[in-house]
Amino acid sequence: MPTLSADEARAFLARHPDIDSVDLLISDLNGVMRGKRIPSSNLEKVCQLGVNLPASVFALDINGHTIEATGLGLAIGDSDRICRPIAKSLMPSPWLRGGRQAQLLMTMVEPDETPFFADPRQLLSQQLRRLGERGLTPVAAVEMEFYLLDRVRTAEGKIQPPRSPRSGERATQSQLYSIDELDEYAAFLEGVQRAAECQGLPLDTTLKECAPGQFEITLGHCDDALKACDSAVLLKRLIKGVALNHGFEATFMAKPYGLEAGNGTHVHLSLLDGKGCNVFAASNGDPLGSQTLRQAVAGLLELMPASMAVCAPNLNSFRRFQAGLYVPMTPTWGFDNRSVALRIPSGDNEARRIEHRVAGADVNPYLLLAVLLAGIEHGIERQLKPPAPVAGNAYEQFEPTLTNSWLQALELLEASEPLRAALGSDFVHVFVANRRAERDQAMQTVSQLEYAWYLRHV
Numbered sequence: 001m002p003t004l005s006a007d008e009a010r011a012f013l014a015r016h017p018d019i020d021s022v023d024l025l026i027s028d029l030n031g032v033m034r035g036k037r038i039p040s041s042n043l044e045k046v047c048q049l050g051v052n053l054p055a056s057v058f059a060l061d062i063n064g065h066t067i068e069a070t071g072l073g074l075a076i077g078d079s080d081r082i083c084r085p086i087a088k089s090l091m092p093s094p095w096l097r098g099g100r101q102a103q104l105l106m107t108m109v110e111p112d113e114t115p116f117f118a119d120p121r122q123l124l125s126q127q128l129r130r131l132g133e134r135g136l137t138p139v140a141a142v143e144m145e146f147y148l149l150d151r152v153r154t155a156e157g158k159i160q161p162p163r164s165p166r167s168g169e170r171a172t173q174s175q176l177y178s179i180d181e182l183d184e185y186a187a188f189l190e191g192v193q194r195a196a197e198c199q200g201l202p203l204d205t206t207l208k209e210c211a212p213g214q215f216e217i218t219l220g221h222c223d224d225a226l227k228a229c230d231s232a233v234l235l236k237r238l239i240k241g242v243a244l245n246h247g248f249e250a251t252f253m254a255k256p257y258g259l260e261a262g263n264g265t266h267v268h269l270s271l272l273d274g275k276g277c278n279v280f281a282a283s284n285g286d287p288l289g290s291q292t293l294r295q296a297v298a299g300l301l302e303l304m305p306a307s308m309a310v311c312a313p314n315l316n317s318f319r320r321f322q323a324g325l326y327v328p329m330t331p332t333w334g335f336d337n338r339s340v341a342l343r344i345p346s347g348d349n350e351a352r353r354i355e356h357r358v359a360g361a362d363v364n365p366y367l368l369l370a371v372l373l374a375g376i377e378h379g380i381e382r383q384l385k386p387p388a389p390v391a392g393n394a395y396e397q398f399e400p401t402l403t404n405s406w407l408q409a410l411e412l413l414e415a416s417e418p419l420r421a422a423l424g425s426d427f428v429h430v431f432v433a434n435r436r437a438e439r440d441q442a443m444q445t446v447s448q449l450e451y452a453w454y455l456r457h458v
Contacts, residue, residue, distance in 0.1 A: 002086070027366060031233060091234075094195050095195055146263055148185065201234060294386050330402060338357070
């Protein structure tokens with residue numbers, strides 16, 4: 001794994017003499033950034049020695065509590081591991097402290113420098129190595145949806161859409177693909193664009209999404225899946241930071257409003273062979289794509305039920321799976337069809353790819369790519385055949401079969417031999433124990449809806 005060199009760090013600080021501190025960032029199971037802040041004078045030391053963090057950083061739930069059932073807490077003395085800085089990830093954070101802040105991605109290793117099994121980035125790296133042994137390189141692009149929120153809550157304490165910086169009016173309409181809506185929030189979006197350019201993040205398109213205050217920003221295709229996921233987690237952090245500077249909050253929560261569209265993460269995937277050719281493209285120009293494409297689709301469909309625990313990692317995630325809101329609820333596929341789980345977009349044969357449409361915006365991108373690539377490898381290795389592609393509205397043709405139960409999703413993952421083999425049984429244990437413990441905590445809370453419905457009537 002390439003690590004940041006002291007020479008690279010010195011050159012960066014010479015180019016950015018105003019930067020006086022650096023955030024050392026590592027993504028936990030939930031995709032939440034954890035880490036430490038150091039003065040820039042300590043950066044060379046980090047390049048040479050790394051920085052220690054407890055292994056229990058991967059035992060933390062969404063509230064930052066160590067889940068002891070993972071085995072990564074007091075059972076091992078809450079011991080440290082070394083985190084190494086990732087090459088080419090040192091970059092300014094221009095929305096913080098007037099440009100005096102920088103950030104650096106880290107990844108965790110064992111004392112002998114082998115990958116730490118519970119680090120999601122290391123997990124994806126190992127999956128990429130296995131595909132590399134087959135002579136295959138994934139090309140990935142990530143699309144993320146998010147809501148802008150007013151920082152002022154309603155009189156009832158609920159979230160609400162923001163007021164337009166230009167008109168002062170509160171967003172109330174869908175206005176899908178509206179250019180006028182992009183104009184209304186141009187200052188925020190331009191702030192995102194400038195910060196992304198400063199960080200070298202490959203922004204592709206920005207669009208107004210289905211609900212009031214909802215947007216989507218896409219990243220360009222990248223033949224380094226690790227870098228694609230690095231860009232995704234950094235873009236999420238960037239959007240939240242820029243939003244605060246413009247008086248908003250940004251949320252990637254899967255379902256912030258019960259009656260509006262949820263936030264999804266769509267991933268576009270193709271595979272290159274050793275000559276750089278797309279193996280999903282048919283050599284004879286067949287519009288249905290290659291045999292390898294169909295095998296990959298079949299593998300993804302077969303493992304989709306067991307992947308739900310990763311695609312929908314928390315209590316709120318499952319509220320997104322409602323009929324009529326463009327969220328797949330059955331393992332289906334089709335060509336240029338947005339009602340299916342796996343869409344094969346239209347376009348040139350050479351650009352043939354799979355769009356995975358199941359995961360929420362609350363997903364950990366590293367874990368998502370790891371399970372998707374495991375599904376693709378599963379289909380190719382076993383030469384699986386998919387069912388017929390769906391034409392027309394899949395919601396009307398198929399009953400929902402993907403689980404909407406958090407508990408059942410975890411049980412399906414735990415029982416999946418292909419995913420246990422791909423992710424490692426030790427990792428599956430940590431992930432499932434962490435998510436089960438958070439579910440247990442959630443079940444201890446009684447909602448206002450339950451009081452309204454049951455307190456006086458049962």
